[in-house]
Amino acid sequence: xxxxxxxxxxxxxxxxxxxxxxxxxxxxxxxxxxxxxxxxxxxxxxxxxxxxxxxxxxxxxxxxxxxxxxxxxxxxxxxxxxxxxxxxxxxxxxxxxxxxxxxxxxxxxxxxxxxxxxxxxxxxxxxxxxxxxxxxxxxxxxxxxxxxxxxxxxxxxxxxxxxxxxxxxxxxxxxxxxxxxxxxxxxxxxxxxxxxxxxxxxxxxxxxxxxxxxxxxxxxxxxxxxxx
Amino acid sequence: xxxxxxxxxxxxxxxxxxxxxxxxxxxxxxxxxxxxxxxxxxxxxxxxxxxxxxxxxxxxxxxxxxxxxxxxxxxxxxxxxxxxxxxxxxxxxxxxxxxxxxxxxxxxxxxxxxxxxxxxxxxxxxxxxxxxxxxxxxxxxxxxxxxxxxxxxxxxxxxxxxxxxxxxxxxxxxxxxxxxxxxxxxxxxxxxxxxxxxxxxxxxxxxxxxxxxxxxxxxxxxxxxxxxxxxxxxxxxxxxxxxxxxxxxxxxxxxxxxxxxxxxxxxxxxxxxxxxxxxxxxxxxxxxxxxxxxxxxxxxxxxxxxxxxxxxxxxxxxxxxxxxxxxxxxxxxxxxxxxxxxxxxxxxxxxxxxxxxxxxxxxxxxxxxxxxxxxxxxxxxxxxxxxxxxxxxxxxxxxxxxxxxxxxxxxxxxxxxxxxxxxxxxxxxxxxxxxxxxxxxxxxxxxxxxxxxxxxxxxxxxxxxxxxxxxxxxxxxxxxxxxxxxxxxxxxxxxxxxxxxxxxxxxxxxxxxxxxxxxxxxxxxxxxxxxxxxxxxxxxxxxxxxxxxxxxxxxxxxxxxxxxxxxxxxxxxxxxxxxxxxxxxxxxxxxxxxxxxxxxxxxxxxxxxxxxxxxxxxxxxxxxxxxxxxxxxxxxxxxxxxxxxxxxxxxxxxxxxxxxxxxxxxxxxxxxxxxxxxxxxxxxxxxxxxxxxxxxxxxxxxxxxxxxxxxxxxxxxxxxxxxxxxxxx
Numbered sequence: 001x002x003x004x005x006x007x008x009x010x011x012x013x014x015x016x017x018x019x020x021x022x023x024x025x026x027x028x029x030x031x032x033x034x035x036x037x038x039x040x041x042x043x044x045x046x047x048x049x050x051x052x053x054x055x056x057x058x059x060x061x062x063x064x065x066x067x068x069x070x071x072x073x074x075x076x077x078x079x080x081x082x083x084x085x086x087x088x089x090x091x092x093x094x095x096x097x098x099x100x101x102x103x104x105x106x107x108x109x110x111x112x113x114x115x116x117x118x119x120x121x122x123x124x125x126x127x128x129x130x131x132x133x134x135x136x137x138x139x140x141x142x143x144x145x146x147x148x149x150x151x152x153x154x155x156x157x158x159x160x161x162x163x164x165x166x167x168x169x170x171x172x173x174x175x176x177x178x179x180x181x182x183x184x185x186x187x188x189x190x191x192x193x194x195x196x197x198x199x200x201x202x203x204x205x206x207x208x209x210x211x212x213x214x215x216x217x218x219x220x221x222x223x224x225x226x227x228x
Numbered sequence: 229x230x231x232x233x234x235x236x237x238x239x240x241x242x243x244x245x246x247x248x249x250x251x252x253x254x255x256x257x258x259x260x261x262x263x264x265x266x267x268x269x270x271x272x273x274x275x276x277x278x279x280x281x282x283x284x285x286x287x288x289x290x291x292x293x294x295x296x297x298x299x300x301x302x303x304x305x306x307x308x309x310x311x312x313x314x315x316x317x318x319x320x321x322x323x324x325x326x327x328x329x330x331x332x333x334x335x336x337x338x339x340x341x342x343x344x345x346x347x348x349x350x351x352x353x354x355x356x357x358x359x360x361x362x363x364x365x366x367x368x369x370x371x372x373x374x375x376x377x378x379x380x381x382x383x384x385x386x387x388x389x390x391x392x393x394x395x396x397x398x399x400x401x402x403x404x405x406x407x408x409x410x411x412x413x414x415x416x417x418x419x420x421x422x423x424x425x426x427x428x429x430x431x432x433x434x435x436x437x438x439x440x441x442x443x444x445x446x447x448x449x450x451x452x453x454x455x456x457x458x459x460x461x462x463x464x465x466x467x468x469x470x471x472x473x474x475x476x477x478x479x480x481x482x483x484x485x486x487x488x489x490x491x492x493x494x495x496x497x498x499x500x501x502x503x504x505x506x507x508x509x510x511x512x513x514x515x516x517x518x519x520x521x522x523x524x525x526x527x528x529x530x531x532x533x534x535x536x537x538x539x540x541x542x543x544x545x546x547x548x549x550x551x552x553x554x555x556x557x558x559x560x561x562x563x564x565x566x567x568x569x570x571x572x573x574x575x576x577x578x579x580x581x582x583x584x585x586x587x588x589x590x591x592x593x594x595x596x597x598x599x600x601x602x603x604x605x606x607x608x609x610x611x612x613x614x615x616x617x618x619x620x621x622x623x624x625x626x627x628x629x630x631x632x633x634x635x636x637x638x639x640x641x642x643x644x645x646x647x648x649x650x651x652x653x654x655x656x657x658x659x660x661x662x663x664x665x666x667x668x669x670x671x672x673x674x675x676x677x678x679x680x681x682x683x684x685x686x687x688x689x690x691x692x693x694x695x696x697x698x699x700x701x702x703x704x705x706x707x708x709x710x711x712x713x714x715x716x717x718x719x720x721x722x723x724x725x726x727x728x729x730x731x732x733x734x735x736x737x738x739x740x741x742x743x744x745x746x747x748x749x750x751x752x753x754x755x756x757x758x759x760x761x762x763x764x765x766x767x768x769x770x771x772x773x774x775x776x777x778x779x780x781x782x783x784x785x786x787x788x789x790x791x792x793x794x795x796x797x798x799x800x801x802x803x804x805x806x807x808x809x810x811x812x813x814x815x816x817x818x819x820x821x822x823x824x825x826x827x828x829x830x831x832x833x834x835x836x837x838x839x840x841x842x843x844x845x846x847x848x849x850x851x852x853x854x855x856x857x858x859x860x861x862x863x864x865x866x867x868x869x870x871x872x873x874x875x876x877x878x879x880x881x882x883x884x885x886x887x888x889x890x891x892x893x894x895x896x897x898x899x900x901x902x903x904x905x906x907x908x909x910x911x912x913x914x915x916x917x918x919x920x921x922x923x924x925x926x927x928x929x930x931x932x933x934x935x936x937x938x939x940x941x942x943x944x945x946x947x948x949x950x951x952x953x954x955x956x957x
Contacts, residue, residue, distance in 0.1 A: 039709030103819035148708040149826040177785075177825030184821040185708035212952065213830060214707040 002028045003120065004082075004091040006108070007062075008043065009051040010189040011135050011142045011161070012097030012123055012181075017058075018138070018196055019122035020095040029089040030055045030062045033078060035069025043067070043074070046216040047145045047190045050201060053224050057197035061089070075107055079114060086115055093118035099126055099183050128173070128181030132166045141193035141200070146216035149186035151176030154210050156187065157217050188216070199224045238307065238316065238574075242567070245487045245513060245582045247315045249479050250539065252322040252335055254363060255345035256355035257916060258857075260375040263432035264345050267471045268306060268319065270435075303525055303537045303584050304568045308476045315480055318584040320524060320539075322359075334596050336366040337497050337607060338524045338539035338584070340490075341483025343475060344370045344402065348377045348394065348429075349384065350886060352401040354855070360402065364409040367493045369418055371426045371478050372402055378431040381457045388454060399427055426482050428474040434462050437471035439478055486582030487513035490541060498541075500605030509542035515580035519543030519551065521587075521599045522607040528639040529573075536593035537568065537586045543601065545585055546578035553590070554598040554606040555736075563589030594642070615729070615765070616648050616661035617850035617895050617919060620668050621685035622675070623657060629680055633658070636678050640671060647671055661690065664852055664917050665898050689896045691937065692765070692805040692848040692922050693797030695719055699843030701812055702954050704835025706827035712815040713786065713831040717839045720808040723749055725766035735762045760811075761787045767794040767807040778816040778823070785825045786811065789832025798837045798948045799845050800937040805922060809836055838953040846924045847934055850895040853878075853920035856905065858913045860887045865908045873897035874926070892920050 003020055007013045007030035017027055032051045033043045048064075055062030065081045067074040085091075094112055098105045098121045105121060112119040123131060135142055142161040147153070151172050159165055173180035182188065193200035205220040241247050255261040306317040322335040322342075336342070342363045346356055363370055380391050403419050410418055420426040422440040430437020438448065448468060456465050490513045494502070501507055509517020523538040545551070549562045566573045566586045579585045593599065598606035624633045637649045637658060648661040662668045665687050675682055698718040705712055727733045727749070733742055739759065746756035758771040760783065769790045773779060794804040817823045854875065856866045860882060866889045867877055875893035882888075893901070898917065905913045925933055931947070938945055 039705075101819050101821050103817065103822065148706075149824075150707060150830040151826050152707075173826075178827070179821050179824065184819075184824055184827065185710060186826065211955065213705065213834070213955070214709070 001025045001093050001118065001120075002089065002091045003093045003095045004029050004031055004085060004089060005060075006094060006096045007032050007051060007055075008097070008188075009047060009054050009191060010097070011140060011191055012099060012131070014054075014097075014140070014191045014194055014196070015131070015135065015138075016095050016097040016120075016122050018194070020120055021196075023120075023122070025093070025095070025120070027060055027095065028091050029085060030058075030060050031082070031085055032062065032064045033074075034064055034066050035074060036066065037069030040067075040069040040074060043069070046188055047219060049219065050190055050222050053201055053222055054191065054197070057199045057201070057224055059198070079111060082111065083115070086117070091117065093120055095120045095122070097121075097123055099123045099128075099131065099181060100179070101183050128179060128183070129166070129170055131181050132161065132169070135161060136163060136166065139193075139195055140191055142189045142191050143203070144187050145190045146188040146214070147186070148188075148214040149176065149178045149184070151178065152187060154208060154215050157208050157215055158206065161189065193227070197227070200227050237314075238305075238567075238569070239576055241307075241314050241316050242576070242583055243515075243580055246485050247313070248318065248485055248582050249315065249341060249483050250318045250320065250339045250486060250489075250582075250584060251341045251343060251479050251483055252320045252339040252368075253343045253345060254322050254359040254370075256347070256350070256353040256359075258914060259345050259347040259350065259353070259356070260432045261345050264343070264373065264375060264471075264475070265319065267432050267435045268475060269304060270472075303586070305584065306476070307569075308472075308480070310477055310480050315476075317476060317479055320584065333362060333366065334522075335524050336363055336368050337522060339368055340486060340493065341369045341371065341479060343373050343479065345373050345375050345432075346398055346402070347379075348374050348398070349379045351394075351398050352405070353881075353888070354890075356402075357405055360405045361409045364406065364411075364414070367411075367414070367489075367496045369414075369483055370402070370406070370420070371428075371482050372399065372420050373428045373430070373437070373475055373478075374398055375430065375432050377429050378434065378457065381454065388450070392450075395429065424482075425478060428471075428478055430469070430471050430474060432471060434466060435471045436462070436465035436469050437474040438469040439474055442469065442474060442477065490582075494541070498605065498607060504604075506542070506600070506604045509581075512542070513581045514542050515544045515582075517542040517581070518601045518604075519545050519549070519581075519599075520601075520604065521545065521551075521585065523593050523595055523597045523599060526593055526595050526642055528642055532564075532573075532588050534591045534593065534642070535566075535573070535586050535588055536590050536597075536599070537584060538599070540579065540581050540583050540585055542581045544578060544580045545587065549601070551587075551590065551599045551601060552603060553592055554600050554604055556592070556597070558592045560590045560592065562587050615850075615919065616646070617663060617690050617852075618665055618668055618687045619659050619661035619690055620687045621657045621659055622672075622682045625681035625683055632678075633675070633680055633682065636675060636680060640674060644671075657685075663919050664895060665901075666917060687899065688940075689850065691800065691802040691850075691925070691933070693799050693802050693840075694804065694806045694846055694848050694922075694924075695840055696844030696846055699839035699841075702835045702838035702842070702950075704831040704833070704838070704953075705955055706823070706831040708817075708822060708827055710817040710822045711782075711827050711831050713789075713811070713828070713835050714813040715809055715811050715832065715835045715839060717807050717809050717836065717843055720766065720768055720806045721749070722806075724768070725806050728762060728764065728766050728768075733762060734764070737762075755810075761790065763791065763794045763804075765794060765803050766805045767809070769809045769811065771811045773811055773813055776814045776816070778818060778820075779814055781820065782814070782816055782823055782828045785823075785828035786814075786832045788825060789829040790836065792829065793833050793836040793840070797845070798840055798953075799847055800934045801941050801943060802847070802937065804840075805848060807840070809839075834953045837948070838950045841948060841950045841953070847930060848922040849925045849933075851892050851920050851923045852895050852898060852917040854889075854891045854893050854915065854917050856889045856891075856913050856915040858887055858889070858909055862909045862912060863887045863889060866905070866913060867891075869901075869904055869908060873901070893917075894923070 003025050005017045005027050034048050035043050052062050063085050067077040096108050108119050144156050144159045147156045170180045178186045202223045202225050203219045206217045253261050303320045308315050320339050380386050425439040425441040428437050428439045494510045506518050520542050521538050521540045523536045525537045527535045529535050545565050552559050565579050566575050624630050641647050641649050646663050650659050699716050701714050701716040703712050743756040760769045760771050762768050797804045870891045875891050877891045879890040
């Protein structure tokens with residue numbers, strides 16, 4: 001099946017892409033939705049500037065759609081803008097990184113129904129520890145780029161997800177009562193390297209923005225360079 | 229074996245209600261409550277020498293000394309024979325000082341009669357009035373014992389006429405209090421007089437005393453008493469007119485036995501339905517009815533564990549019975565039923581209504597609990613909140629002592645619920661909190677007496693944070709910005725705070741009942757119905773949203789956010805008092821994964837902190853009531869100390885021989901009060917403090933104290949701003 005991948009550049013969407021490919025599908029296009037507001041209910045908001053580079057590293061065409069980021073309105077905006085992408089790339093289905101957020105899944109299901117597409121969500125139902133473990137096992141290099149939960153302080157910004165940080169993340173999530181996989185928007189990630197990439201991303205320098213309650217990193221420059 | 233025999237004999241008496249009295253001794257501090265109790269206990273133990281036989285007399289004397297030491301701590305049963313008939317008088321310990329914890333009322337609930345001790349020289353004092361008022365409020369009949377009569381003769385060298393005048397005035401004053409505080413039907417019935425034998429005179433120190441009918445019977449005149457003093461023949465007084473006979477006969481003749489008393493007292497002291505089987509059984513003092521007991525005292529015995537003592541109002545308790553702690557959903561089995569006979573706890577295995585059993589095995593029982601065979605209406609609401617005002621860290625000098633210290637502290641707090649101990653997990657420190665510096669000093673003495681060496685930190689005053697007016701509504705956003713919570717704060721009415729403090733309303737309470745009480749205190753119906761949680765320190769969270777989606781699933785998280793705010797106010801991280809937080813609106817993400825605790829709780833506290841900052845927040849300090857007794861010529865020294873410590877004189881009562889200064893003083897200023905008072909009065913001042921009120925810290929000290937606390941807690945040394953909590957995106 002020719003698929004369009006909803007692609008934020010984070011661990012979940014990239015994992016979904018890889019799994020879809022393993023299932024024998026073809027990912028015809030990566031679609032990044034870029035909200036103008038920071039508090040979008042549907043989409044990632046930070047480090048989206050890295051997504052074209054990731055697409056380039058995977059040799060898959062990349063499209064960006066801008067939405068307002070206002071709750072519900074952004075959904076309608078997407079429904080209208082996506083039509084052209086579906087036609088251009090002749091896709092039959094959408095692959096998304098949804099894991100347990102019914103809100104996201106329901107909206108993507110609606111979108112698919114409208115355009116008679118199949119929704120493939122390969123991560124659906126995977127537990128957070130399982131998913132985090134898979135990310136490490138598959139050799140992803142994943143950086144935490146924003147934190148948005150009580151219990152996650154600024155020290156988490158810029159951290160690479162490895163075995164130690166996963167352990168800490170799971171403990172913190174249990175203590176403060178949030179989803180360790182970040183499904184509730186607790187944190188967002190950027191994949192710097194993965195088996196799908198022919199080159200890897202380098203963040204040369206970044207600025208930390210901290211807003212008392214939450215924070216994110218703002219990369220000053222991102223480069224693609226050869227894998228070592 | 230004489231010992232077994234005596235227990236069985238005592239049991240026979242305990243089954244005969246006419247032969248039982250349940251009494252307490254109440255007095256103003258220093259008027260001789262302890263010496264009076266001691267003389268009763270020493271002379272009227274479990275067995276009179278006659279009953280025990282002469283062979284046991286020696287043992288009896290040895291025991292007597294041990295008894296003297298423990299009378300302060302326990303409820304004891306005294307044995308006494310009057311005109312050949314045996315009686316058991318259960319003496320229940322009432323706290324020596326007036327406090328706010330309800331312990332006095334609790335003890336009064338268990339007794340039917342009170343012996344009011346008044347110092348002949350000092351006369352009726354404030355606490356005499358307080359305890360008489362409280363006793364009458366619980367339908368406890370008072371009789372009077374005028375103590376330290378020897379002082380009138382020896383120290384003040386008053387003429388016989390003047391002595392009689394002084395004593396007569398005391399009786400008059402006590403009767404005036406009965407007029408003022410007794411319910412109409414008891415006013416005349418319970419009046420006191422020398423002639424009726426409801427007033428005794430004497431000296432507890434020298435263990436003599438009499439009532440007028442007793443003296444008449446023995447052919448002793450008041451002039452004979454004076455003569456005995458002139459001849460320095462105290463032994464004659466002691467032999468002719470032992471104090472315990474005077475008091476115990478007064479008690480037996482004038483205090484009601486339990487089944488008579490319960491008939492008119494239960495309707496007053498129990499709020500449950502009187503027509504129910506439990507109500508009827510208690511009114512009748514029916515040993516065949518359902519068992520109901522109110523716990524007045526809990527001790528931790530090194531061997532036996534928790535010992536719960538109290539009044540059994542109905543039914544019979546026996547070893548192996550299963551009892552519930554009413555309202556707390558705890559069921560326990562009675563391991564052993566005992567009675568306190570002086571020093572020793574005697575196992576009786578079963579005890580009928582009207583008595584004061586000591587129960588072993590009810591590990592969770594605490595003072596004030598009602599124990600019963602089934603759930604019923606408790607004698608008092610269960611939530612009892614003490615508001616400690618001073619705290620201190622302690623640690624053992626030798627780390628091997630730590631387990632013992634932990635054990636001992638736990639025991640201390642069970643026995644004195646106004647002491648609170650907590651461990652700080654971060655530092656391993658133990659914090660012990662109490663009602664004043666004096667209270668903590670006493671606790672330290674107990675710890676030392678137990679043979680534990682500890683290092684104590686400096687006492688720290690506990691402040692409260694409050695608000696001065698209604699705050700604005702603020703939007704609190706969750707860290708993921710997908711949830712918005714809107715709250716405002718306003719001042720909770722003082723009378724509602726008082727209801728919470730007294731435990732009349734509490735979090736676990738039935739919401740319908742709660743709503744009714746709040747409506748009775750002027751709340752509108754919607755608000756009264758919307759109470760989500762009651763914080764024991766005097767704060768309430770109310771939900772006033774209308775048809776908000778997903779609210780129910782987020783309720784506990786919003787409560788969690790509220791609890792953090794009332795435990796750590798914005799000014800200095802101190803507890804809050806008197807905050808009514810009102811939830812007006814929420815905007816929640818429809819997907820549960822986006823609105824966990826880590827999202828909703830922060831959104832709640834941000835909104836609340838911002839609203840508090842918009843509501844003129846203030847720091848409150850604990851103010852203590854101070855009472856100092858000094859010889860009249862030293863009054864000036866006391867008043868100047870009080871005013872130099874930001875205190876205020878409330879009243880000065882002068883009698884011929886003593887001056888009492890009443891004042892209020894911030895707890896923060898009492899650190900060296902003992903020392904200063906001692907040195908400036910040459911040790912002649914007697915004084916005490918108790919918690920009085922929370923007062924705003926003076927404006928001139930406000931910021932200074934806040935910064936001191938913030939520094940101690942490692943908080944940033946700047947005052948918080950609204951923009952610290954709500955977003956300015």
